[in-house]
Amino acid sequence: MTDYQISPEELDRYLHQTSAVVGLPIAEEHAAGVKRYLQISLRMAAAMETMPLQMEDDFAPIFHA
Template sequence: MSDWNVSADAVERYMRETSAMVGLSIAEEYIIGVKNYLQISLRMMAVLEVVPLSIGDDFGPVFRA
Protein backbone atom coordinates (compact mmCIF):
# COMPACT_ATOMS: atom_id res chain seq x y z
CA MET A 1 0.00 0.00 0.00
CA SER A 2 1.23 3.48 -0.77
CA ASP A 3 2.06 5.77 2.10
CA TRP A 4 -0.75 8.32 2.19
CA ASN A 5 0.26 9.79 5.54
CA VAL A 6 0.23 13.42 4.51
CA SER A 7 0.77 16.08 7.14
CA ALA A 8 -2.09 18.37 8.09
CA ASP A 9 0.01 21.32 6.89
CA ALA A 10 0.51 19.72 3.47
CA VAL A 11 -3.22 19.03 3.18
CA GLU A 12 -4.07 22.62 4.06
CA ARG A 13 -1.47 23.98 1.64
CA TYR A 14 -2.86 21.74 -1.13
CA MET A 15 -6.43 22.82 -0.32
CA ARG A 16 -5.57 26.53 -0.37
CA GLU A 17 -3.43 26.35 -3.52
CA THR A 18 -5.82 24.25 -5.58
CA SER A 19 -8.89 26.21 -4.53
CA ALA A 20 -7.13 29.45 -5.49
CA MET A 21 -6.08 27.91 -8.82
CA VAL A 22 -9.70 27.18 -9.77
CA GLY A 23 -11.05 30.42 -8.31
CA LEU A 24 -12.87 28.81 -5.38
CA SER A 25 -12.87 30.76 -2.15
CA ILE A 26 -13.27 28.81 1.09
CA ALA A 27 -14.46 30.80 4.09
CA GLU A 28 -12.16 30.53 7.10
CA GLU A 29 -14.88 28.91 9.21
CA TYR A 30 -14.97 25.99 6.73
CA ILE A 31 -11.23 25.45 6.39
CA ILE A 32 -11.00 22.90 9.24
CA GLY A 33 -13.95 20.89 7.94
CA VAL A 34 -12.66 20.83 4.36
CA LYS A 35 -9.19 19.86 5.57
CA ASN A 36 -10.62 17.05 7.71
CA TYR A 37 -12.63 15.76 4.75
CA LEU A 38 -9.54 15.72 2.54
CA GLN A 39 -7.65 13.75 5.20
CA ILE A 40 -10.53 11.25 5.45
CA SER A 41 -10.54 10.96 1.65
CA LEU A 42 -6.83 10.14 1.66
CA ARG A 43 -7.40 7.35 4.21
CA MET A 44 -10.32 5.95 2.18
CA MET A 45 -8.19 6.02 -0.96
CA ALA A 46 -5.43 4.07 0.77
CA VAL A 47 -7.93 1.35 1.76
CA LEU A 48 -9.46 1.14 -1.73
CA GLU A 49 -6.09 1.13 -3.43
CA VAL A 50 -5.19 -2.31 -2.01
CA VAL A 51 -8.36 -4.02 -3.29
CA PRO A 52 -7.50 -5.94 -6.45
CA LEU A 53 -10.06 -5.35 -9.20
CA SER A 54 -10.28 -6.55 -12.75
CA ILE A 55 -12.47 -5.41 -15.62
CA GLY A 56 -14.56 -8.58 -15.30
CA ASP A 57 -15.50 -8.02 -11.65
CA ASP A 58 -19.13 -7.47 -10.71
CA PHE A 59 -19.10 -4.04 -9.10
CA GLY A 60 -22.67 -4.15 -7.82
CA PRO A 61 -26.11 -3.21 -8.99
CA VAL A 62 -26.64 -0.15 -11.14
CA PHE A 63 -29.72 1.99 -10.65
CA ARG A 64 -31.58 2.69 -13.86
CA ALA A 65 -34.59 5.04 -13.91
Protein backbone atom coordinates in the same frame (compact mmCIF):
# COMPACT_ATOMS: atom_id res chain seq x y z
CA MET B 1 -0.73 -0.05 0.41
CA THR B 2 0.06 3.50 -0.59
CA ASP B 3 0.88 5.87 2.25
CA TYR B 4 -1.53 8.78 2.01
CA GLN B 5 -0.21 10.56 5.08
CA ILE B 6 0.68 14.15 4.33
CA SER B 7 1.91 16.82 6.68
CA PRO B 8 -0.42 19.55 7.96
CA GLU B 9 1.58 22.06 5.93
CA GLU B 10 1.13 20.04 2.73
CA LEU B 11 -2.58 19.65 3.42
CA ASP B 12 -2.94 23.39 4.01
CA ARG B 13 -1.04 24.17 0.80
CA TYR B 14 -3.12 21.65 -1.16
CA LEU B 15 -6.38 23.14 0.13
CA HIS B 16 -5.44 26.69 -0.76
CA GLN B 17 -3.93 25.87 -4.16
CA THR B 18 -6.74 23.64 -5.35
CA SER B 19 -9.46 25.98 -4.14
CA ALA B 20 -7.76 28.80 -6.07
CA VAL B 21 -7.49 26.69 -9.23
CA VAL B 22 -11.18 25.77 -9.24
CA GLY B 23 -12.27 29.23 -8.13
CA LEU B 24 -13.90 28.05 -4.91
CA PRO B 25 -12.77 30.17 -1.98
CA ILE B 26 -12.75 28.41 1.39
CA ALA B 27 -13.57 30.66 4.32
CA GLU B 28 -11.08 30.32 7.18
CA GLU B 29 -13.84 29.24 9.56
CA HIS B 30 -14.56 26.28 7.24
CA ALA B 31 -10.95 25.34 6.42
CA ALA B 32 -10.53 23.03 9.43
CA GLY B 33 -13.60 20.99 8.46
CA VAL B 34 -12.52 20.77 4.83
CA LYS B 35 -9.05 19.60 5.87
CA ARG B 36 -10.61 17.01 8.19
CA TYR B 37 -12.70 15.67 5.28
CA LEU B 38 -9.62 15.57 3.02
CA GLN B 39 -7.84 13.47 5.65
CA ILE B 40 -10.82 11.08 5.78
CA SER B 41 -10.79 10.88 1.97
CA LEU B 42 -7.11 9.98 2.01
CA ARG B 43 -7.79 7.13 4.45
CA MET B 44 -10.69 5.90 2.29
CA ALA B 45 -8.45 5.94 -0.79
CA ALA B 46 -5.82 3.89 1.03
CA ALA B 47 -8.46 1.35 2.09
CA MET B 48 -9.84 1.08 -1.45
CA GLU B 49 -6.41 0.35 -2.86
CA THR B 50 -6.17 -2.79 -0.73
CA MET B 51 -8.94 -4.43 -2.79
CA PRO B 52 -7.55 -5.92 -6.00
CA LEU B 53 -10.00 -5.62 -8.90
CA GLN B 54 -9.90 -7.36 -12.23
CA MET B 55 -11.26 -5.94 -15.48
CA GLU B 56 -14.09 -8.49 -15.44
CA ASP B 57 -15.22 -7.51 -11.92
CA ASP B 58 -18.63 -5.85 -11.75
CA PHE B 59 -17.75 -2.44 -10.34
CA ALA B 60 -21.28 -1.19 -9.69
CA PRO B 61 -24.85 -2.00 -10.58
CA ILE B 62 -26.29 -0.27 -13.62
CA PHE B 63 -29.83 0.99 -13.36
CA HIS B 64 -31.90 1.66 -16.45
CA ALA B 65 -35.06 3.78 -16.35
